[in-house]
Amino acid sequence: MEWRDEGVILSVRRHGETSAIAEILTARHGRALGLVRGGRSKTQRPVLQAGNTVHAVWRARLEEQLGTFVLEPLLLRAGAIMEEPFRLAGLATITGLAQLLPEREPHPRIYDAMRVVLDAVEDDGVWPALLVRWELGLLEELGFGLDLSACAATGRRDNLAFVSPKSGKAVSAEAGMPYRDRLFRLPAFLREQADAPPSDVIEGLRLASYFLERHLFEPRGVRFPEQQDWIIRALAEKPH
Numbered sequence: 710m711e712w713r714d715e716g717v718i719l720s721v722r723r724h725g726e727t728s729a730i731a732e733i734l735t736a737r738h739g740r741a742l743g744l745v746r747g748g749r750s751k752t753q754r755p756v757l758q759a760g761n762t763v764h765a766v767w768r769a770r771l772e773e774q775l776g777t778f779v780l781e782p783l784l785l786r787a788g789a790i791m792e793e794p795f796r797l798a799g800l801a802t803i804t805g806l807a808q809l810l811p812e813r814e815p816h817p818r819i820y821d822a823m824r825v826v827l828d829a830v831e832d833d834g835v836w837p838a839l840l841v842r843w844e845l846g847l848l849e850e851l852g853f854g855l856d857l858s859a860c861a862a863t864g865r866r867d868n869l870a871f872v873s874p875k876s877g878k879a880v881s882a883e884a885g886m887p888y889r890d891r892l893f894r895l896p897a898f899l900r901e902q903a904d905a906p907p908s909d910v911i912e913g914l915r916l917a918s919y920f921l922e923r924h925l926f927e928p929r930g931v932r933f934p935e936q937q938d939w940i941i942r943a944l945a946e947k948p949h
Contacts, residue, residue, distance in 0.1 A: 716820075717820070718731060724744060737817065746777065841905075874893060
């Protein structure tokens with residue numbers, strides 16, 4: 710069997726003395742793993758870095774086998790990202806979360822959105838808000854999407870200001886004000902075309918983190934990537 714696709718490298722681990730196993734999120738074949746022969750060579754190591762976009766050829770005798778990858782670089786962004794701790798934390802977060810996707814199950818919307826985030830990673834005023842949207846999109850893709858379209862209490866679609874931690878639904882300012890200490894604040898950039906100051910991005914990350922933890926991490930008994938907390942702390946130090 711053989712297929713060819715474009716993909717973003719999520720992780721790489723050593724295999725034997727000279728080879729590596731690469732985990733890639735591809736555009737049409739979903740999350741896939743494969744053996745890269747000679748993956749630890751000087752020519753392959755710069756390519757086999759998380760965040761790089763590659764053209765992948767996957768081959769195996771049977772579909773259920775691990776298979777082998779032949780990878781060609783399309784966009785090597787990892788080197789520049791690794792020089793910036795803030796951006797590296799964003800990269801580690803998005804690649805770590807993408808590993809929650811079922812293996813070999815296509816998720817083209819998640820892939821395309823990941824490319825949007827990574828393509829904007831050199832703009833620190835843009836990519837954190839895009840990461841929030843990507844995380845909420847991941848929840849939706851896996852069947853745990855939030856409903857931010859109307860107030861859970863009144864059905865109204867205007868003046869939405871909060872999100873219920875129980876239902877994942879939006880709540881209007883009027884209905885939620887008496888319970889505001891028990892609700893998440895709904896950042897403006899998630900409900901309308903609006904700027905995303907650091908304070909709003911922090912609220913968005915906390916909102917996404919809560920539901921990702923509840924629906925995806927706790928059931929698996931694994932910990933949420935600590936880099937997300939690092940991003941929140943770094944944003945808190947920026948001028949609001």
